[in-house]
Amino acid sequence: MTPTRDGRKRTFVEEARRRQILACAVDLIAEHGYANATLARIAERAHISKAAVLYHFDNKEEILRQVLTETLDELTAQLAEALSAAASPPDAIAAYVHTLIAYMAGHPAGVRILVEGLASTELVTGTNMRTQPERWRIVADIFARGQQSGSFRDFDTHTAAICLNGAIDAIASEMLANPDYAPLPAAESLVDFTHRATLATGY
């Protein structure tokens, strides 16, 4: 993974500790948000001293940034795989919705990390992270390709992409708040809504 700033390679212990520290940070964020992930609490959960945490990471921000990037990378990878398998733009939309909702259903911690993390300016600036603009661009591009190929009717792809992402996020947060809410039927419904709203007539 991310190498040290000087070219030196990582020890076995160091690698293990870093993973452990990151895992503890993930848990704490998942429980009560980023504000809950203090150095003291991370150290306590890892059964090491606060200074040990800072021995393995330069500062607290590096930990949070690492947590955010790793979470984001995992989701992005799943998304890329699902999208590459889609046969048509309407298929890609369905795959996009299903993949995101499935991820969010399976990784409730990840949702919190991404939502709060991407909203925080200082955590995102200076990194090569895919921020909100890049997120809706993916969807807008799918819509645009579908419009050119004739499967989608004419509409504002930008707004459509934003709305679709917002709907997905809303379903995710409803899942977190209400355990009885079934994600799969909801995803099906959303795909249905989206297709009805965007497909060219007679498609």
Place this chain on the structure above:
Amino acid sequence: MTPTRDGRKRTFVEEARRRQILACAVDLIAEHGYANATLARIAERAHISKAAVLYHFDNKEEILRQVLTETLDELTAQLAEALSAAASPPDAIAAYVHTLIAYMAGHPAGVRILVEGLASTELVTGTNMRTQPERWRIVADIFARGQQSGSFRDFDTHTAAICLNGAIDAIASEMLANPDYAPLPAAESLVDFTHRATLATGY
């Protein structure tokens, strides 16, 4: 407004100071979120001492809670008025979308207060605030009424309501992030999407 805990009525000065303190808190939250609204900063902005702030409010939480409820009440009032004027369920959906987006376009500070405030558990618990469940219920009821009257086709009103609210929120946050993004056309598009997705065929 909210009276004192003991039956005593408010002084002119006290009322004015409370309003001033709340206004300062609103500004600070609008600028950099709730974490930015510390007692010291509120006091500094109001040109009074920290102790003076706590002279008028029992504690910091009371301030934040008051800010949130007032913001929420204002929006709820606008919403109720718009909905009561709607002639049909599809009209009501359109009114709902337009009112919310217009409010968010006109009160960027309010958006931040509501989003972050309603997400915070400790700020909402113990109050009679309309939380997320109550929010989608309004929309779900409109859909349900429209289904009974035949204007809407059959679908999961719960999921539809959640998706619609999510789409509205997403448009709002896009507006905040991108000043060039025009809210009115976006609202029009969203109403169009929603109607296409939900209206009964031939309607």
Place this chain on the structure above:
DNA sequence: AGCTTAACTAACCAAGCGGTCAGGACTCAA
């Protein structure tokens, strides 16, 4: 004039924050 009350300030407090530092314990090559 004397007393009360509203409205406020300056100083202070304990707790928690991110972060530093000197040094201890251990391993291992020279």
Place this chain on the structure above:
DNA sequence: TTGAGTCCTGACCGCTTGGTTAGTTAAGCT
């Protein structure tokens, strides 16, 4: 045996946080 390097601790630092307290000032009532 020694010295370097790894891994970690406990004590400490400066700072900010929400909140308290004692005391001051001005206005208003009797």
